[in-house]
Amino acid sequence: MRRSMKLKEFLKISGGEIIGDPETEITGVAGIREAAKGDITYLADKRYLRFLQDNAASCVIVKEPLEGVTAAQLKVGNPQYAFARALECFYLPRPPVPGISDKAVISATAKIGRGVHISPFVFIGDGVSVGDGSTILAGVSIGEGSKVGGNCVIHANVTIREKVSLGDRVTVHSGSVIGSDGFGYVFEGGVHYKIPQVGGVVIEDDVEIGSNVSIDRATLGNTTIGRGTKIDNLVQIAHNVTIGEKSLLMSQVGIAGSSELGSFVTLAGQAGVADHTSIDSGTIIAAQAGVVGHVAKGVYSGSPGIPHGSWLRAQAIFAKLPELQRRIRELEARLHTLEKGATDDTRN
Secondary structure: OOOOEEHHHHHHHHOOEEEOOOOOEEOEEOOOOOOOOOEEEEOOOHHHHHHHOOOOOOEEEEOOOOOOOOOEEEEOOOHHHHHHHHHHHHOOOOOOOOEEOOOOEEOOOOEEOOOOEEOOOOEEOOOOEEOOOOEEOOOOEEOOOOEEOOOOEEOOOOEEOOOEEEOOOOEEOOOOEEEEOOOOEEEEOOEEEEOOOOOEEEEOOOOEEOOOOEEEOOOOOEEEEOOOOEEOOOOEEOOOOEEOOOOEEOOOOEEOOOOEEOOOOEEOOOOEEOOOOEEOOOOEEOOOOEEOOEEOOOEEEOOOOEEHHHHHHHHHHHHOHHHHHHHHHHHHHHHHHHHHHHHHHHHO
């Protein structure tokens, strides 16, 4: 749902300082390459300044004032954050109307809060509770005894199995599975005997889980995702993993069982964490890096992961290895010639 507002009205939301006409009418939000009359955009980097000369944006969000720009400017400390607030203002999703579809299957023992929306073909099992203001969209299955907090959004075709607890304001995107069995087997009698996975999963407040994410239940106890953590698509979190608050897990990250991640940890795309690994708060694991054991706070790259600075130096050497090998062979040949000459002189 789009809306219109004057720049001075948006200032109350974004904060900052207006440079230009505060009565400027804003009717939409666009990227700096596509912005047209009525749009507000933002300058992420001065390298993109040239695009402002080619569009008719009504306002540009900036960190520092720009010279020679005809559009109004909104000077703020964090332009990208102000841009995000603009998107919230101008492209609000239409909230579903509260109500329960007669095509949903809901246990008589489930507790459904006030103002909840439940779409057709939802299954809610025995003893489930859904908090006030939550939205459960089509095809969602919530298993026995699980809890969904208030103001959560569970998108279509999510599976929340038994003994899962979601805090308030949790968002789970389509196709994700929370509470599937952990991967646990013991080899006995020539077969892989399954270890029962009887624990649960705890997702704390303000967590967002992308599409097609798998979060396994614990063998005993709980797999825990800390408050404010954000998880990208296609992430695997194994049984008994603990993740602290406000961490970031990018696409295709894999975390093996019983690992412990502190708060404000960042795992970039395709990073891998071995089982029983401990990662200190504030650590960054770069894309495709693999870590094991205790990982002290820092930035790590490579597999196995090493400090990022060392990895950069190693990569610079790696590119030169063929040339270094050629030079070593030449030096070996020259040394062999010198040694042979010295031997011949001794004999003479």
